[in-house]
Each structure stands twice: as C-alpha cells, then as structure tokens.
Ligand SMILES: Nc1ncnc2c1ncn2[C@@H]1O[C@H](COP(=O)(O)OP(=O)(O)OP(=O)(O)O)[C@@H](O)[C@H]1O
C-alpha cells in the first residue's frame with residue numbers, strides 16, 4: 001500500500017546546466033521537503049559555478065504550453081517563479097496568476113556572477129504585472145535597487161525597500177541580505193501586514209553560495225504547498241538554507257561559487 005499523495009509545487013524558472021541554481025536547485029529543494037515538483041522551463045542557460053556563458057529563452061507560447069499541461073492535470077498547491085528571462089514571459093505568468101496558488105516571486109535579474117538574466121531596463125514588468133499577484137516577493141539587495149531605481153546597500157535601506165516594494169501589491173516582501181558582508185548574521189527584512197520584522201541566521205563563511213536565493217524561494221513554496229502559514233514558511237526556508245550552507249561549506253565542486261547541499 002502506498003501512502004497518501006505528496007503536496008505538489010511548481011517552479012517556473014530557468015535551467016542552470018551547472019546544477020547549482022534555477023530549476024535544478026528548485027526540484028532538489030522541493031524533494032527535500034517531501035513535495036512533488038513540476039517544472040515550467042523559461043530559459044536554458046549554459047552556466048557553471050564561474051558564470052553564465054549563454055542564454056536561450058523559451059518562446060512564451062511554449063512556456064504557456066508547459067503551464068497548461070501541468071495545470072490541466074496536477075493539483076499544484078504552490079508556485080515559485082525564478083528566472084523569467086523576458087518581460088513577455090513576466091506578462092504571460094501574470095496572465096496565468098489566477099491559476100497559480102501561493103505564488104512566490106523571486107525576481108531574478110542578475111546572477112551572483114554579475115551576468116544579466118533578464119532583459120535590461122524592462123524590470124517594471126515585474127512591479128506592475130506580477131508583484132500584485134504575489135503572496136511573497138524575494139528580491140536580493142541588488143534586485144531591490146534595480147526595481148526601486150535607488151541604492152539599497154545596508155540593513156536600513158533593506159527595511160525601507162521592503163516597505164516601498166509592498167506598495168506594488170504583494171502580500172509580503174522579503175529583501176534578502178545574503179550579499180551584506182561584515183555581519184555575524186545573515187539578515188533579511190520582511191514586510192508583512194504593514195509590519196517589518198527581521199529574519200536572521202548565523203552567517204556562514206563559504207564560497208559555496210550559488211543558488212541560495214533560488215533555494216530560499218523554493219523552500220518557501222514547498223512549505224506553503226505543505227500547508228504552512230507564510231511566516232512559518234519563511235522561517236522554515238531560512239533554516240533550510242542555513243543548514244544547507246553549513247553542510248556544503250567546505251565542498252570544492254567547481255572553481256567558482258559552488259552549489260548548496262540538499263536534504264533535511
Ligand atoms: N553566507 C551566508 N550565510 C548565511 N545565510 C546566507 C548566506 N548567503 C545567503 N544567505 C541567506 O540565503 C538567503 C538567500 O539570500 P541571497 O541574498 O543570497 O539571495 P540571492 O542573492 O537571490 O541568491 P542567489 O545567490 O541565488 O542569487 C537569505 O535568507 C540570505 O540571508
């Protein structure tokens with residue numbers, strides 16, 4: 001006799017051939033939480049731990065075909081978006097939003113290697129089309145800067161940025177501080193129901209941080225799919241990323257920023 005059905009989540013994101021970020025990180029994170037993962041691929045990247053060598057975006061019509069195929073058949077309980085590559089795909093996902101429950105939007109604009117993953121100067125599509133439908137949006141400091149058109153450099157800026165991004169309509173905003181150096185804690189600013197709180201975990205000194213943002217958003221979606229409240233999903237995702245960083249801190253996979261561990 002098999003057990004009951006697992007919860008089902010969907011990632012709408014790009015493939016990272018190097019396996020550290022994107023679809024590959026998301027599916028590992030879903031499986032680590034006992035969640036069945038479905039995947040709508042928006043772009044292929046030729047990428048490794050050092051950088052992104054090439055991008056081939058999937059035509060929006062075929063992104064739509066993948067969305068229809070999954071949503072017509074499987075009981076998706078939460079959705080995470082990662083690299084959407086173009087404003088046309090952002091607009092397409094926004095049109096599907098009524099069919100996308102518990103929508104976690106990670107507005108992937110630039111890889112940590114510095115390579116662009118989204119059409120330049122088209123970021124407003126995120127703010128105007130997709131943010132209003134999101135349960136939570138999870139920009140890092142650089143993405144918050146680009147979206148707001150001003151520097152978001154430190155913890156105070158992150159708190160203000162979270163409140164300003166909330167004005168675009170998401171139910172919750174997390175401005176992630178993973179790129180804030182010089183602190184003993186990795187601190188993220190969370191805006192929820194008009195209040196800003198801080199999500200904190202000990203800072204792990206490691207170069208193996210490729211895919212931390214993807215993993216955080218995917219873990220949040222996995223926990224929402226399993227029935228957690230939003231605050232519990234965010235704190236569970238924060239602990240999951242912290243524990244993964246600890247377990248892979250000394251790995252030497254690749255010569256750049258290596259991947260995170262997975263599993264609970
Ligand atoms: N070295 C670290 N030690 C502890 N926590 C970290 C570290 N780096 C990132 N984090 C945490 O991981 C989560 C993802 O944050 P980060 O700012 O790295 O996102 P990101 O830049 O979108 O990630 P990515 O590198 O995948 O693009 C946040 O909760 C952040 O605080």
Ligand SMILES: Cc1ncc(COP(=O)(O)O)c(N)n1
Nearest residue numbers: 014015021022111112210211
């Ligand atoms: C396909 C894809 N999606 C997302 C990221 C962001 O992750 P990172 O900032 O760790 O490079 C990436 N590099 N590649």
